[in-house]
Amino acid sequence: MKNRAILVACLLACMHLSASSQVYLTRNGTIRFFSEAPLENIEALNRQVMSALNTETGEFVFRLPMRSFAFDKALMQEHFNDNFVESHKYPNATFQGVMEGIGDIDFDRPGEISVVVEGELTIKDVSKNIRESGTLHIHEDHLHASAEFIIAPEDYNIRIPTRYARNIAREIEVFVDVNLRPQ
Amino acid sequence: MKTLYALILTVLLLPSRGMGQDLMDLFEDEEEVRVEYAVNTFFSTRVINGQSIEAPYPGDLVFVVSHHFGRLNQGAYELWGLDQATIRLGMDYGISDKLSVSVGRSSYQKTFDGFVKYKLLRQQTGLRDIPLSVSLFSGAYLNSLRWPEGSDFSFKHRMSYVQQLLIARRFSRAISLQLSPAWVHKNLVTVTEDPNDYFVLGMGGRWRVSDWMGISLEYFYRFQEAASYDSYDSFSIGIDLDTGGHVFQLHFTNSQPMFEPGFLTDTRGNWLDGDIYFGFHITRTFALR
Numbered sequence: 001m002k003n004r005a006i007l008v009a010c011l012l013a014c015m016h017l018s019a020s021s022q023v024y025l026t027r028n029g030t031i032r033f034f035s036e037a038p039l040e041n042i043e044a045l046n047r048q049v050m051s052a053l054n055t056e057t058g059e060f061v062f063r064l065p066m067r068s069f070a071f072d073k074a075l076m077q078e079h080f081n082d083n084f085v086e087s088h089k090y091p092n093a094t095f096q097g098v099m100e101g102i103g104d105i106d107f108d109r110p111g112e113i114s115v116v117v118e119g120e121l122t123i124k125d126v127s128k129n130i131r132e133s134g135t136l137h138i139h140e141d142h143l144h145a146s147a148e149f150i151i152a153p154e155d156y157n158i159r160i161p162t163r164y165a166r167n168i169a170r171e172i173e174v175f176v177d178v179n180l181r182p183q
Numbered sequence: 184m185k186t187l188y189a190l191i192l193t194v195l196l197l198p199s200r201g202m203g204q205d206l207m208d209l210f211e212d213e214e215e216v217r218v219e220y221a222v223n224t225f226f227s228t229r230v231i232n233g234q235s236i237e238a239p240y241p242g243d244l245v246f247v248v249s250h251h252f253g254r255l256n257q258g259a260y261e262l263w264g265l266d267q268a269t270i271r272l273g274m275d276y277g278i279s280d281k282l283s284v285s286v287g288r289s290s291y292q293k294t295f296d297g298f299v300k301y302k303l304l305r306q307q308t309g310l311r312d313i314p315l316s317v318s319l320f321s322g323a324y325l326n327s328l329r330w331p332e333g334s335d336f337s338f339k340h341r342m343s344y345v346q347q348l349l350i351a352r353r354f355s356r357a358i359s360l361q362l363s364p365a366w367v368h369k370n371l372v373t374v375t376e377d378p379n380d381y382f383v384l385g386m387g388g389r390w391r392v393s394d395w396m397g398i399s400l401e402y403f404y405r406f407q408e409a410a411s412y413d414s415y416d417s418f419s420i421g422i423d424l425d426t427g428g429h430v431f432q433l434h435f436t437n438s439q440p441m442f443e444p445g446f447l448t449d450t451r452g453n454w455l456d457g458d459i460y461f462g463f464h465i466t467r468t469f470a471l472r
Contacts, residue, residue: 073470074240
């Protein structure tokens with residue numbers, strides 16, 4: 001009886017351990033954005049994107065320092081941080097959401113599947129609900145998630161003076177690319 | 184037996200990672216401590232006439248076109264000074280994070296100028312807290328007017344030099360202030376009673392009214408002045424409009440020249456008499472690399 005109880009305890013402990021490895025994460029994912037306007041195209045790349053996915057609950061989060069967006073032109077980067085997104089006041093952008101139908105995904109079988117992620121994107125303290133589709137690539141030792149979508153700066157209280165209409169697009173393409181590894 | 188059930192219960196109740204825990208918490212305490220430099224202390228490399236703490240980024244070339252029209256008190260016949268203009272054309276170039284160089288040519292006394300700005304200290308927070316930016320400014324000025332017939336001046340008499348310390352602080356997004364003590368040396372002065380060396384204390388400030396607009400003030404107090412002619416402390420008030428690649432600076436000043444020895448020590452206009460010049464700088468930044 002006593003032995004059996006110990007066995008059960010050990011078994012439960014093992015199950016518990018395996019359950020605890022259901023979080024995949026990264027601290028150096030990338031997010032790139034692209035603005036296409038008549039006078040110029042503007043592109044910026046952030047390589048310090050933190051992201052985590054819970055493969056059991058589907059919870060999927062992102063957090064990125066706005067100052068880490070690198071531009072071709074230093075002056076442009078200064079204007080981005082100081083005038084447009086006010087990085088000193090709002091240092092991070094976040095996304096807190098859920099990957100839909102995560103229960104149906106077999107994470108043991110490598111392959112590529114389409115997924116839908118829904119949640120709250122927060123930039124400059126303004127939160128908007130977004131729902132976008134993306135691709136989840138299941139590898140043996142990691143997950144690769146990518147998505148492309150469009151956001152409008154004015155939705156997030158990023159005021160672009162009208163004289164910039166020909167320099168900065170009203171809709172910005174965003175490219176997300178993260179390699180998530182087991183925690 | 185009871186202890187064993189307790190053990191099982193404990194294992195079951197252990198907080199399971201990822202189950203109830205907010206994933207975002209994983210990153211909360213990972214904020215990287217980074218250096219945050221104070222940027223945009225002034226919109227341009229000039230407060231108004233005088234140099235500001237700002238310098239072009241490495242690889243950026245800034246064209247500066249400056250105009251001072253004639254005196255406002257010349258009246259309607261001269262269209263309040265707009266019929267005349269003195270100009271300066273110049274270029275600033277950022278060599279490194281710390282060093283920038285400039286060259287220019289003013290129509291006033293056909294003066295060529297060249298100077299360097301070197302950042303000794305940059306205002307920053309984060310890893311280190313430094314409350315001030317300090318830059319060193321050093322300029323040389325060549326008056327290229329033809330000498331009068333029969334005079335025996337040589338090349339060295341054409342030169343003046345300015346050494347200046349720029350000490351600035353961006354107190355907030357709205358308010359930036361700068362102190363700019365300067366030493367001006369002129370190889371040639373009008374009469375022997377005029378000093379060859381002048382010490383000047385400059386003060387300047389910007390009130391950033393909006394993201395893209397500011398109001399500036401600038402004043403230079405002189406500790407010496409020329410004996411052979413009337414001159415005044417330079418005082419200017421201006422509006423800065425930043426449009427991204429261009430900065431427009433419009434101002435009123437009692438200084439006609441737009442290079443340092445000129446406006447620091449040879450300001451001939453008196454605000455109280457209406458000797459006020461309307462002027463502007465237009466800067467355009469090109470990223471060369």
